Amino acid sequence: MKPVPLLDLKAQFAPLREEIRDAIDRIVDSQRFILGQVVEDLEADVCRYTGSPHAVGCASGTDALILALAGLGVGDGDEVVTSPFSFFSTASCAYKVGARPVFADIDPQTFNLDPESVATKIGPKTRALIPVHLFGQCADMDAVAGLARDRSLPVVEDAAQALGAAWSSAESGHAGTIGDLGCYSFFPTKNLGAFGDAGMIVARDAEVAERLMQLRVHGGRQMYEHKWVGWNSRLDALQAAVLRVKLPRLDSWSAGRKANAERYDLWFAESGLIESGDVKTPWRDERSSHIYNQYTLRVTRRDALREHLAKREIGHSVYYPVPLHLQPCFGELGYSAGDFPNAEAAAQEVVSLPIYPELDESMQRRVVDALVEFYRPLAGR
Ligand SMILES: Cc1ncc(COP(=O)(O)O)c(C=O)c1O
Incomplete structure (x- = not known):
């Protein structure tokens, strides 16, 4: 494939x-x-x-x-x-x-x-x-x-x-x-x-x-x-x-990203992975439009999921794995783990999926199927 x-x-x-x-x-x-x-x-x-x-x-x-x-x-x-x-x-x-x-x-x-x-x-x-x-x-x-x-x-x-x-x-x-x-x-x-x-x-x-x-x-x-x-x-x-x-062309590209995001939202909702608690789709603030530079999920067992996606050649990335207050170069600022629990949890749980406007439905289906395949043995726990 x-x-x-x-x-x-x-x-x-x-x-x-x-x-x-x-x-x-x-x-x-x-x-x-x-x-x-x-x-x-x-x-x-x-x-x-x-x-x-x-x-x-x-x-x-x-x-x-x-x-x-x-x-x-x-x-x-x-x-x-x-x-x-x-x-x-x-x-x-x-x-x-x-x-x-x-x-x-x-x-x-x-x-x-x-x-x-x-x-x-x-x-x-x-x-x-x-x-x-x-x-x-x-x-x-x-x-x-x-x-x-x-x-x-x-x-x-x-x-x-x-x-x-x-x-x-x-x-x-x-x-x-x-x-x-x-x-x-x-x-x-x-x-x-x-x-x-x-x-x-x-x-x-x-x-x-x-x-x-x-x-x-x-x-x-x-x-x-x-x-x-x-x-x-x-x-x-x-x-x-x-x-x-x-x-x-920017607005039409952003509209294409939004359409893809809505399709992911729907397919993840149908997949049972939201119900099982394994996947959280992006939350929309009604006061903002969203141009989806990234479509970012929160997931369980993120690092194992990444290995599974890599094996299936599904592009993905983590933005961002280490929060800025824990970066070595900012050590002198005196922050430590635990200072910003929400940022630290996000850094552990997020993964971004392909969302570019030229992505077609069959490719998106493969992305969702790959996540379903990974979580299915545990879905419905
Ligand atoms: C949130 C944010 N701020 C700043 C920058 C820096 O932009 P540039 O890579 O053009 O220097 C980026 C780009 O990656 C970004 O995503």
């Missing part, structure tokens, strides 16, 4: 081949590779798409987070409250500007920050909150924005996995545009993926956006004039050209 990959970027590329090659050819013919008109055009496209007034392209989602904190003036001795159940950059960005990440636990249903836990972690040194919209579903932005307002703190949204998701409640808007700054990643596996590393920050405030424009180019607008000690974190014209071809 054919393997089912976790993601198939070749299937996405095939129908776009000519258009993307033409876009790349235009950049190659121009011999202008760094920033320039095509990057400005992409920034304008993202502003139109998200409704944000300002956008600043940069070299990666990681750099977007670092630049965002630096742009807000977060630095030495400051604290940034964020989630321990996320990709590394969510916390490393604080370190990189001289601040400390302070973790709060997650909500076990959404995997996103638990606002009650956040409230207990905000202290006199806190300078920003970083909610993460994990797997493509927004964190509770009503609660986060409320906490930020009460304490006059800026919010930097880690929307690396969530471009295209939206929050509709007391606060509302596209993921990334509800807080002060929003950070996107265009890493190839994201719903909108470049042909290499790329990222972007959206900003509410013109002055902050201008500072970010400077910080991404060594801290100045004019060559050889440096107002700040900035970075080299420019967005390549080639990446911007590829992303401009892909952006108009």
